Amino acid sequence: MNVLLFGITKEIIGSDTLYISVKDNVKDVKSLKSFLNDKYPELKKLSSIAVAVNNKYAKEEDRITIDDEIALIPPVSGG
Amino acid sequence: MKKKKQVFMEGAIAPEFIATSIAKHQSKHSIGAHNIFLGQVRADEIEGKKVSAIEYSTYEGMANEKLQEIREKAFERFNLTYMHIYHSLGKVKAGEICFFVFVSSERRKEVYAATEAIVNMVKEEVPIFGKELFEDETHQWKVNS
Numbered sequence: 001m002n003v004l005l006f007g008i009t010k011e012i013i014g015s016d017t018l019y020i021s022v023k024d025n026v027k028d029v030k031s032l033k034s035f036l037n038d039k040y041p042e043l044k045k046l047s048s049i050a051v052a053v054n055n056k057y058a059k060e061e062d063r064i065t066i067d068d069e070i071a072l073i074p075p076v077s078g079g
Numbered sequence: 080m081k082k083k084k085q086v087f088m089e090g091a092i093a094p095e096f097i098a099t100s101i102a103k104h105q106s107k108h109s110i111g112a113h114n115i116f117l118g119q120v121r122a123d124e125i126e127g128k129k130v131s132a133i134e135y136s137t138y139e140g141m142a143n144e145k146l147q148e149i150r151e152k153a154f155e156r157f158n159l160t161y162m163h164i165y166h167s168l169g170k171v172k173a174g175e176i177c178f179f180v181f182v183s184s185e186r187r188k189e190v191y192a193a194t195e196a197i198v199n200m201v202k203e204e205v206p207i208f209g210k211e212l213f214e215d216e217t218h219q220w221k222v223n224s
Contacts, residue, residue: 006138007208008220047222052206055141071138071206077221078135078166078207079118079178079198 001026001064003036004071009049012042029053030060036072048075086146087137087168091175092117100163100181110160110183114190116198118178120171128213132172133221138206149200157193159184164197166207 003018010016018036026032029051037044050073051058057073064070097117104110123130146164153162160183167177180201182193201207202223209221 004138006206007136007210011220052138052141055144069140071141073138073141073206074208074220075222076203076206077209077223078137078205079202079223 001066001068001070003032004069006071007074007077008046009043009072009074012040026064028061028063029058032064032070033060046074049073084150084163086143086164086166087139088165089167089169091167091171091177092165092179094176096165097176097179097181100179104161104183107160107183109185111185112187112190113181113183114187114194116178116180116194117176118198120173120175120177122173123211125211125213125219128215128217130173130211131214132170132212133177134170134210134212134218135166135168135177136208136210137166137168142205142207145205146201149197149204152200153182153193153197156196157182157184157189159189159193162193162197164201166201166205170212 001020005013005016020026024035026035032051052071052073053062053064053068120133163181165179171177180194180197182190184190210218211221212218
């Protein structure tokens with residue numbers, strides 16, 4: 001599955017999108033976050049990190065599949 | 080339900096754009112009160128370095144959905160005739176306008192509360208990301224406080 005990246009997460013990971021293989025066993029928001037934190041420890045320094053599934057902020061237990069649009073949302077700072 | 084509107088615009092929001100927006104409402108004679116919030120890029124000084132501009136980016140699909148929700152909530156909670164939200168993308172220099180919220184109602188009471196609620200929701204919920212550019216060409220990612 002592909003994860004869309006924005007703002008500082010794009011800078012940390014170094015790309016607009018990150019491909020995650022089925023072998024990485026990412027099934028829900030919680031496992032996605034721990035997979036990313038292990039791979040990119042810099043992410044842990046952010047004051048918050050949210051995951052959006054199909055354009056909505058998702059909860060830790062929400063399941064994700066390759067059919068979902070998944071995005072990593074760093075601290076928002078509009079206005 | 081009100082129709083989807085274009086919120087994002089490239090670069091700073093020009094004072095003339097704001098003036099034109101006001102002028103467009105002069106033919107709507109049920110309105111008795113407008114209220115406007117303008118966000119301006121501040122030249123913060125961080126560890127001796129001055130912010131010269133903020134470069135905004137967004138997750139546009141989600142941002143438009145969130146903005147639509149905010150618009151619906153605002154019309155539900157407040158007795159508004161019109162509301163407009165505009166936000167810059169790309170580079171906006173210190174002193175320029177990056178955020179414009181404009182609400183109109185029959186009477187003044189509603190517009191104050193509505194403006195504050197809308198501004199807060201946009202700042203807290205909409206996936207917009209500000210990169211603070213310093214005069215020495217380094218940068219840091221802004222976090223709303």
